[in-house]
Amino acid sequence: MIFGFGVLAALALTLFLSRSWMGRTLRxxxxxxxxxxxxxxxxGDVKRLAFGLAGALGALSGVLVALxxxxxxxxxxxxxxxxxxxxxxLGGLSSIPGAxxxxxxxxxxxxxxxAYIGEGFRDLVAFSLVLVFLVFRPQGLLGDRRLDALGGGxxxxxxxxxxxxxxxxSSQRGTHRVWELPPWGFLVAGAVLCLLPLITQxxxxxxxxxxxxxxTLLAASVTLVSGAIGILSIGHAGxxxxxxxxxxxxxxxxxxxxxxxxxxxxxxxxxxxxxxALPLARLSGHTAALGTLAIGQILFLVFMTxxxxxxxxxxxxxxxxxxxxxLGGLxxxxxxxxxxxxxSVAAVGxxxxxxxxxxxxxxxxxxxxEDRLAAHVAGIPVQRYLLMGFAVSGLLAGTAGGLFAYVQxxxxxxxxxxxxxxxxxxxAxxxxxxxxxxxxxxxxLLTLLPEVLRPFAEWRMIAYGLVLLLMxxxRPQGLLGxx
Numbered sequence: 001m002i003f004g005f006g007v008l009a010a011l012a013l014t015l016f017l018s019r020s021w022m023g024r025t026l027r028x029x030x031x032x033x034x035x036x037x038x039x040x041x042x043x044g045d046v047k048r049l050a051f052g053l054a055g056a057l058g059a060l061s062g063v064l065v066a067l068x069x070x071x072x073x074x075x076x077x078x079x080x081x082x083x084x085x086x087x088x089x090l091g092g093l094s095s096i097p098g099a100x101x102x103x104x105x106x107x108x109x110x111x112x113x114x115a116y117i118g119e120g121f122r123d124l125v126a127f128s129l130v131l132v133f134l135v136f137r138p139q140g141l142l143g144d145r146r147l148d149a150l151g152g153g154x155x156x157x158x159x160x161x162x163x164x165x166x167x168x169x170s171s172q173r174g175t176h177r178v179w180e181l182p183p184w185g186f187l188v189a190g191a192v193l194c195l196l197p198l199i200t201q202x203x204x205x206x207x208x209x210x211x212x213x214x215x216t217l218l219a220a221s222v223t224l225v226s227g228a229i230g231i232l233s234i235g236h237a238g239x240x241x242x243x244x245x246x247x248x249x250x251x252x253x254x255x256x257x258x259x260x261x262x263x264x265x266x267x268x269x270x271x272x273x274x275x276x277a278l279p280l281a282r283l284s285g286h287t288a289a290l291g292t293l294a295i296g297q298i299l300f301l302v303f304m305t306x307x308x309x310x311x312x313x314x315x316x317x318x319x320x321x322x323x324x325x326x327l328g329g330l331x332x333x334x335x336x337x338x339x340x341x342x343x344s345v346a347a348v349g350x351x352x353x354x355x356x357x358x359x360x361x362x363x364x365x366x367x368x369x370e371d372r373l374a375a376h377v378a379g380i381p382v383q384r385y386l387l388m389g390f391a392v393s394g395l396l397a398g399t400a401g402g403l404f405a406y407v408q409x410x411x412x413x414x415x416x417x418x419x420x421x422x423x424x425x426x427x428a429x430x431x432x433x434x435x436x437x438x439x440x441x442x443x444x445l446l447t448l449l450p451e452v453l454r455p456f457a458e459w460r461m462i463a464y465g466l467v468l469l470l471m472x473x474x475r476p477q478g479l480l481g482x483x
Contacts, residue, residue: 009057210339218396259325
């Protein structure tokens with residue numbers, strides 16, 4: 001029955017897109033929305049039609065999955081959604097037969113990996129395959145290279161992507177005022193926050209603010225890649241996890257002091273981010289975004305399966321408190337001590353990033369975001385600057401992950417899932433892409449918002465989602481403006 005419904009759905013959708021007037025308008029809108037609108041196509045109606053068709057196909061898939069597995073639970077949609085993205089990418093995002101072929105290929109590869117390597121490695125092999133296809137054939141097995149180039153999807157072999165998916169953020173940049181702190185403003189803000197433990201001794205409040213400061217670093221690291229460079233990062237939680245596991249291994253397993261463990265974990269994350277950016281340097285648009293998703297999932301699955309280093313699903317418990325050998329063995333065991341450590345590191349980190357964004361390096365990053373090809377023609381070493389941006393972003397994410405490990409005292413893979421990556425991207429978007437001050441503010445506020453909404457009990461996450469939706473509708477350019 002699943003096979004039959006799959007064939008009928010694919011055939012019906014193919015005929016609709018190729019033979020009907022509405023199908024052709026949908027394809028034209030996907031290829032060039034402005035040109036389609038000039039020819040009289042109501043692109044708003046076409047967009048709603050596309051979402052309606054996608055919803056209907058998703059609902060059909062959900063019914064068939066429920067019948068096959070005989071169980072339904074709230075979290076089941078995300079893994080199937082990720083596999084749907086991966087299958088469509090393997091076959092070609094512009095080809096329905098390609099999507100079917102990609103789904104079959106992905107299923108066979110997962111089954112063989114599960115049988116010959118182990119059940120825990122099936123997803124790791126699947127997303128590794130996706131990353132290989134992104135690098136060597138970004139248009140997919142049956143995708144049209146010309147259509148992908150028009151959509152900014154990827155680069156042909158030996159060519160360079162042009163404008164990024166986020167170039168100028170359409171009408172969101174240049175039509176509003178951008179609010180930003182000067183670099184020294186972050187140092188002042190950190191000094192002011194350091195006064196909070198002197199005002200209150202509430203461990204609950206101090207712990208909540210600590211997590212808020214950690215997420216300011218994470219949101220700033222995401223806005224650097226997604227806003228300044230223009231590569232939408234959907235897998236940033238993987239880098240966050242590298243920093244956390246780095247501190248856990250170095251301090252728990254090898255007993256290194258904080259002045260060695262935290263910088264080493266940050267540098268390790270910067271190295272991983274740089275290596276991960278190598279295949280992304282030749283991609284743009286949705287293929288680059290899916291590449292970051294694949295990298296994030298691969299890192300998460302490494303945390304789950306590399307038992308000898310990460311301890312798999314068990315993770316690390318009882319991570320030692322921060323201790324500085326150079327300061328006579330000073331140990332920061334209380335919440336107040338950890339508060340001052342996080343506030344100091346976060347303030348210095350944001351200060352340095354803001355200095356970079358205001359320097360000539362930041363201007364080069366934004367130029368690459370607007371048009372990589374023009375930057376290359378102007379003599380700018382584009383790949384070198386892209387790798388530099390990912391390295392700085394990884395350094396911030398690794399530092400935040402290391403601080404998280406010290407504060408939480410526990411590190412496990414569940415903290416670094418794709419949901420965490422989506423949350424980080426949400427913070428960067430709501431703050432204003434490319435705006436370090438806005439990202440830091442949004443990261444701080446959105447971390448505290450669920451605590452403020454606790455009176456709503458089980459409805460608080462629905463209220464949280466509604467608040468996010470209203471903020472995006474009210475301020476699409478972000479709280480402090482996109483840069």
